[in-house]
Amino acid sequence: MTTTIFSLRAAATAGVLVSTLLASGCMGSRSPVEEVLASVNPDERECLARAMYFESNRSSEAGMMAVGTVVMNRVESSAFPNDVCAVVGQPRQFAPGVMTREMNAGRELAMATAAKVLRGERAxxxxxxxxxxxxxxxxxxxxxxxxxxxxxxxFYEKIGKSLRSRARLATQADVAAGKTSFDFAALRQDERGGARAATSALALDAAEKAPARSPFKSLLDGLTGQQAATQPQKAPVASAANPADANEPDPARFGDLPGVSGAGIAE
Structure with a gap:
């Protein structure tokens, strides 16, 4: 009787160990890539991978990650749909046939990179x-x-007129040369009432300040009734960074141009 009880206990213990090993991946474990792919929404992964695959060098994980970051930035923006597949499927925004064409060589890298982006990784x-x-x-x-x-x-941001007057916009040549582009995030916060942003190597030189007005001259003007504001004001001079033309062109729908993709709604 004692031997039978011991055998039953041993069998139960062995069963628990086997179950633990299976759960921990020691027996029949999936590869790290399979683990990543299994942790995200399969439909979103497919849509995001398609954008990466058809819009970037298919052997460049960094390039795919950058495209995926743009897609997620759009999802988080009120100017675009709040769903990955809806963003990728917007007309004339990404490569023709992005939602229907077959993915071949490079598909595995696109799928794995898409899963990483959906789990929070960004360029x-x-x-x-x-x-x-x-x-x-x-x-x-x-x-x-x-x-x-x-x-x-x-990859580029669209910068409004008010911010363009405060910092120089980086060109493709700047980025290719390794120069750090000015980060407008702090200035945007400044426009919304936050703390003023720090300067940057790419920021424009500060505008020349008007000479301080003498308190004695102000007093004299007040006594004599003369107001400095009566002096004629010159019209502001337009600059390349902040043109005077109110009808600002908008680089939207770049997908209409040959070899160019990824444009979208202006914010």
């Missing part, structure tokens, strides 16, 4: 950029601030 140098086009193309629009070049694409 840090892309920052808040929501737009990109084929590297080497140049456009005359005044609001394009380049932040990264990867996988054959140049």
């Amino acid at each position: 840090e140098n892309v920052r808040e950029a929501k737009f990109f086009h084929t590297a080497g193309y140049n456009f005359s629009y005044p609001n394009m601030h380049y932040v990264a070049i990867a996988g054959g694409n140049a």
